[in-house]
Amino acid sequence: MNQITRYLKLYFGIFIIGIISVALFNAIVDPYGIYKILEIQGVNKTKPPFDTQLRMVKLLQVQKFKPKGILLGTSRANYGLDPNHPGWDESSQPVYNLGVNGTNLHEIVRLFQNAQQSNSINQVVMGLDFFVFNLFFSDRIDESIIEILDNRKTPLKSLGKEIKNNLLSTLATKNSFKTLFFKGKPSNLKNGQGIWTDERGIQEITVSTLKTYMQVMWFPTDDFKFCLHNGNGKNDKFDYLKKIIALSEINNIDLRLFISPVHAYLLEAMRVMGLWPIYEQWKRGLVASIPIQEQGNPKKPTVQLWDFSGYNTITTENYPPKNKPQAPMQGYTESAHYKNWVGNQILDRIFDHQNKNRAVPEGFGVQLKNENLEEHLAKIREDQVSYQE
Secondary structure (H helix, E strand, O other): OHHHHHHHHHHHHHHHHHHHHHHHHHHHHOOOOOOOOOOOOOOOOOOOOOHHHHHHHHHHHHHHHOOOEEEEOOHHHHHHOOOOOOOOOHHHOOEEEOOOOOOOHHHHHHHHHHHHHHOOOOEEEEEEOHHHHOOOOOOOOOHHHHHHHHHOOOHHHHHHHHHHHHHOOHHHHHHHHHHHOOOOOOOEOHHHOEOOOOOOOHHHHHHHHHHHHHHHHOOOOOOOOOOOOOOOOOOHHHHHHHHHHHHHHHOOOEEEEEEOOOOHHHHHHHHHOOOHHHHHHHHHHHHHHOOOOOOOOOOOOOOEEEEOOOOOOOOOOOOOOOOOOOOOOOOEOOOOOEOHHHHHHHHHHHHOOOOOOOOOOOOOOEEOOOOOHHHHHHHHHHHHHHHHO
């Protein structure tokens, strides 16, 4: 009997030590950049890409990081907007880039709510993309987000899930070893901003991007229809946007919205596919969603809406010649995604920040209001004709 007891004690002792060792190993290597117990250059400071787990990792990082300012949006915000831009208000520090590739407005609302619950947010910049307002574009929320958000209601359960998924899972251990031997490009910069890792030439990526827009973004159904309103003239995507605006007003959050500056190449594809009238109608819907500033209440933050789309010196940058397919562009990785160089000028304009090393071109970034909207849309149409000529 004593021999069996000793055997069981030894067995469970080894088992417990093994579990603790695995958890400690994953916590120190920290493949998702959550715990930051020990970071050594060449060992675990550079993390491998975790694009397939981007939502889970960003949610966990936000809970640990507790930002006062956040960036929201799709992959354009994730790759192009710098959370360390000097224009952010001091009360918004630290800032975290919560942009997520392929996200939707329903998911963005949940991400915003989670960040607000983790720490009181003071300032938000959010990029707006035409395709996410398509009624046919899915509003599905990734299961990893639902699990984390639901578990937050019970802290003990949330902690248990975190330990299981991030410290004891086979996937976490696999990613820890991948981190130790990783020699490629890192997964993300400080504070959540993504790094573009596609090594293909711009021409090839653009063709792939157009195919994605045709099959997933603009026309996810077989009948090639983009629907901005249903038969009753409603669009619940605008309701999600209004929810973000309402949440900002209730919590006195400085919310700044902007329309993403995709390259003119993509705008022309949109025009050829007959989407331009719907695109303009979408902008009218955005302006209609912005509340009018209350008179006599100057302390209440205004919600700003900026338009960086159209045909200007930035969005009409020439593509590299076909005989130089690997040649880079200054402002774009391809037709849909802008680089930090463009993202910094977006934030310069939005924050009214002056940088002597980069002057924001005239006409790049117009604050939209009811009184200037139609004139602005007409100006873009004129610029479109000039670009075609």
